């Protein structure tokens with residue numbers, strides 16, 4: 001395997017040095033730190049619980065009954081019917097099954113971010129960019145709706161061009177190879193939405209001997225290593241894109257402990273046990289231990305309590321930046337843009353500086369503040385690229401305005417802009433061609 005990454009050797013030292021804004025605030029404000037250190041809950045924590053926490057990995061110290069998610073009445077679970085769309089994201093599929101999203105799987109722009117915050121505690125500064133990206137890259141570019149799975153049906157008000165292929169049709173734009181549970185595009189004839197039970201089993205088995213099974217960040221980092229190595233060694237066309245790979249694929253791993261864990265007074269930081277994991281992934285287990293997947297049957301468990309809300313507690317790009325650092329420390333290649341070059345085990349990393357016109361190089365992503373800048377600035381850089389490839393005509397201006405108006409409020413003006421996004425590097429990777437013009 002040929003592997004080049006500027007991360008090797010640097011990652012661990014950066015983890016110890018980098019501080020998120022909340023941790024910096026805590027250092028400036030001794031009272032804030034004292035409040036955390038005095039907490040009984042903090043003292044009760046086991047090392048396993050520490051990772052699943054708010055920005056800066058400072059553990060949650062509170063638990064409230066109002067974290068319970070209602071799965072009764074209008075939010076009772078209903079299986080998808082023949083006309084309902086489901087896709088590669090278990091978190092979104094579950095929202096549709098429980099009526100937090102429209103049951104047909106076609107989501108109005110505004111509902112995406114509000115429901116993911118209400119049910120999972122995903123911060124708006126994360127949920128809004130994710131839904132705007134979905135709307136513009138694979139949804140209805142007029143800003144109305146996006147599909148959590150395949151292409152949404154056209155009606156009289158849909159634009160003929162720009163109605164989007166949905167999350168399932170967004171390979172390399174949104175959906176990525178090396179997912180936690182879904183298969184690679186080229187290995188399964190483009191089916192990126194079906195869960196591959198063997199892959200899930202690999203994750204599941206990581207807690208086989210645990211006294212108190214908990215799929216926390218440490219466990220998901222082990223699985224990140226597995227999923228990345230598996231794509232390198234089995235998929236000649238494996239490709240890991242600047243946004244779909246570095247941001248989305250890694251987030252798909254961190255979202256599991258961060259957003260699916262069940263919180264309680266006993267475990268204010270949450271714990272993700274086997275039953276909860278299987279429920280969110282639509283997996284059933286037979287008496288002999290055989291696992292089966294029921295497509296579209298993702299379910300929020302009864303008595304499931306999400307993480308607490310509020311700026312410090314919700315899962316934000318800042319929280320993700322901290323988790324990303326932990327990943328990069330153990331699996332540095334997962335912080336690299338690159339791919340196989342047409343044969344298995346030929347993974348080659350690319351200099352991010354060349355792609356971003358010098359705005360962000362690979363090592364810069366190890367600073368959490370810079371990583372957050374990268375997340376937003378890359379969105380602003382790649383979405384217009386994708387939109388222009390769609391020949392949208394007069395709709396292009398509307399789409400670009402929506403992008404700027406929705407994303408710009410979150411961007412720190414001191415962030416380096418990606419003025420010259422250069423994707424010529426993709427020529428080296430045959431797997432990059434899919435999902436592009």
Ligand code: HEM
Pocket residue numbers: 088089090091092112113116120122127130131134167174175176177178179180181182195248249252253255256259260
């Ligand atoms: C608007 C918000 C969201 C969008 C647009 C979104 C989109 C996506 C996309 C495109 C993928 C495919 C990634 C890949 O191929 O690796 C994905 C996977 C995934 N998402 Fe989401 N997602 C959102 C929110 C959530 C939430 C709230 C959760 C958790 C509760 C979640 C959990 C996951 C997981 C675990 C995967 C990996 C599934 C697998 O590989 O089996 N997502 N999501």
